[in-house]
Amino acid sequence: MADIDDTDRTILRLLVEDGRRPYSDIAEEVGLSPPAVSDRIQRLRDFGIIRRITADLDRSRLRDGVAVLVELDVTQNAVEATRASLTGAEPVEHVFTTAEGRLVFTVRAPDGDVRGFLEDTVPFDAVGDIDVRLLTSQSWSPGVGAAEFAPSCAECDNTVTSEGVTETLGGETYHFCCSSCADRFESRYESLEQGA
Structure with missing residues (x-):
């Protein structure tokens, strides 16, 4: 690979x-x-x-709400759905999921109404605890450093190392940790394609 x-x-x-x-x-x-x-x-x-190349906006130069950092303690079965709701919300800039399953995100709350934004965006019955902090500034400085390519196997979700396999099926590129995973995935892919 x-x-x-x-x-x-x-x-x-x-x-x-x-x-x-x-x-x-x-x-x-x-x-x-x-x-x-x-x-x-x-x-x-x-x-x-590289997923996309976007504009890096300086939101401090735009008047569009109050910048806050929010941390939510969400029930285990609602983490992904809540994360998807937050990711799709216009005023939310960054969403992080911690190892404990907590969601941390930055948002520009319209009219400073954090509670109203959360009520419209997050299923409150799944939220155990909310921590909201006012942000005075923020910066984002992504770096590559000495990072290595480490995709997840499309079949078993293990990390793909340099011994892995890369296949292109139907115009999409997939990465596998081993040839066995690639064979299983390709076999299932072909079965699904024939059934379509």
């Missing part, structure tokens, strides 16, 4: 700094041609490392 190297990490760092940076500038920085940079970026997209 392919892995990412230092050139990929540099490309990722440059894109994080400026997602609109021309491929020619990136190519000059990493010592490749612009088409080679384009191919690498496409490969990183195929791997799922």
Whole structure:
């Protein structure tokens, strides 16, 4: 299975700094041609490392509510549904799930009405405890560092290492921890495709 190297990490760092940076500038920085940079970026997209390139808004320059950090203690069976509700809500910027199953997120509460926002967005019968803190500032500085490519196996959810297998089925790229998982997945995929 392919892995990412230092050139990929540099490309990722440059894109994080400026997602609109021309491929020619990136190519000059990493010592490749612009088409080679384009191919690498496409490969990183195929791997799922680059999901999209978006605008990094400075919300402090927009008047759109009060910035707060909210922590919710949610019943175990409602964590994913609550997380999905929060992720789809316009004023929510970041959503994190802790190892304990708590949800932590930042939100710009419209008109400062945190309770109203939560009542409209979160199923309160699933919430055990709420902690809301006013934010005075926030910054986001993602980095790649020495990260390695570590997708989850599409079949068993184990971490895929360099011994893993990558397959493309129906135009989608899937990663597997071993050839057995790839074979099982491909067999099920073909059965489903024939039944469709």
